[in-house]
Amino acid sequence: MHQPHAEPRRSIYYPYQVFDAWLPSQHPQPQHHAVVIAGAGPIGLVAALELARHGVKCVLLESERQVSEGSRAIVFTRRSMEILQQVGVADHVTQNGLPWRFGNSYYRGQRVFRMEAPHDPDDRFSPMINLQQQYLEEYLIDAVRANPLIELRWGNRVNAVTQDGQGATLEVDTPEGPYTLRTDWLVAADGARSGIRSMLDLKLEGASYEGRFVIADIRIDLPLPTERLAFFDPDWNPGNTILMHREPHGIWRVDYQLPPGEDAEAALKPESLKARIDAQLAMIGHAGVPWVMDWCSVYSARALTLPDYVHGRVLFAGDAAHLLPIFGVRGANTGFQDAQALAWRLAFVVKGLAAAPLLAGYSSERVGAAREIIDEAGKSTRFMTPPTRGFRLLRDAVLSLSLSEPFVGPLYHWRTSRPHEYRHSPANSAGDDNALFQAGPGHGAPPQNVRLGADDHLLDHLDHHFSLLYFTEGAAVPDALTEVVTELRAKGLPLRVIAVGSAQPVTGADETLADADGHLRERYGVLASGAAYLLRPDQHVCARWMGLDATRLRAALINAAGLNKEV
């Protein structure tokens, strides 16, 4: 019998709420669902909300009865905010988070590198925003609870999974014992220690690194801006690295690397934590400032991924699919993109619009993204925690040189998480004019946001449909294009047409953006009327044309959406 903690977790800033466990005896109906998601962490919650936008119901199983223990993921990128905007919680994050864009690296008391994350005036969101994971989960849970298509079951743990060609059968344990749940599709978003990954006996590929870090959240009043701070080889922790981040509610995250060989238990003893945090505060000139511990844990850097995220009827996303080093804020930020790339495809398959092979595109795109991230993360990790004598010598030489030679500064760059461009995705159109464009997002790229006016940006106008941005100064979308749009919509394809470039509403478009100053056309490399961009439901570009015609539009949509032949 599964007995999740019934007492609220301890925190000095976050009021944990314990939700009632979902009990099978109170729900005697047979349990067969189209989609079950295991894990109501940020990735499972976003996946559920994305599916609901497509009208697809799901059951969301959460082993615990409350949100995450400790702040965990605290830095969210602009792309994550654009995804969170789509599921309706970005405003909450903006209101309560701390935006930032600078990172500083220190060695021997000198700032040896300052990273400035680019901030385009066309962007709505700052490059990064800090917020404790409990709050993000709370906002997402509020959205889930308000959504009649999502059934969130607290205190429900997946104990066993078997699958056949038609679906998966789960044994789900609860505080009153197990019940059987049948689902056509199972999304495994059950985190870094994914039980489902173990049950399917799947192995992660990649590297684990020796360096281990203590992660500690303390409440302290420090007169420092919200910027990332990294300290290399300080006197109090020779050869090792310390990171600091400001969080809301007067909390600071302090991560420090442990000397080789020290075990987690020793590192988390109160006297050890106190001595080290005091030493770090003294080093940055704030000796003796009082502080209180909220939460601490030990972490080791790993860069691992499953080689495939689709296993029969089981689909992996987030940390269940890959484990990425924290230094580049790549955990949750990568997972949101998984959830977004998966949900629309799964929705199309569940609704019978597309066949199961569409899901292979999810796996190839996101495994590719994970491998790219692992390659980049490996570079940062080898600098932060050098794995061999050679790497340590080079790192130490760079630290020493950086005091007088700025050319080595970029080696401190921690290669922040960025959205992957699906350049080789099967969803990209083969017969479009991608190569002819001199500007704008290309094949597989996420869209460039564009400021249209006060509190008005291009991405505000996109939703879970395919979006056809049709650039025209004319009064109407050509009839031949409208016929294709009408035909495919009638078959169930969610598709919106947004005309750009006309002061008056364009006939045949669902919405018209005037783009009076031509700025949107400029950012998208559009030279003349008749050009178009096709964005997938996850907003990535799958086709663009200098001059759109009906045949190529139809082909691009059928390809990207994986429409069934009989459709």
Next chain:
Amino acid sequence: MGPNTLSIPGLEQVYDALATAIDAAGAEKSELFLVKLALLNAHALADPAVFQAHIDAALKDL
């Protein structure tokens, strides 16, 4: 190793300067010193392929 070669007096000058600097850095720090020097030279060289050729040559006959 390319057209830009040191003159013999130049090579002798580098030889003495490097030996003296290794002694000045001391046994504990000479390795660090040499890696810093290699990175500075690589920066001036501005050619990863040539630097790789130097690495390959230096790894021979150790």
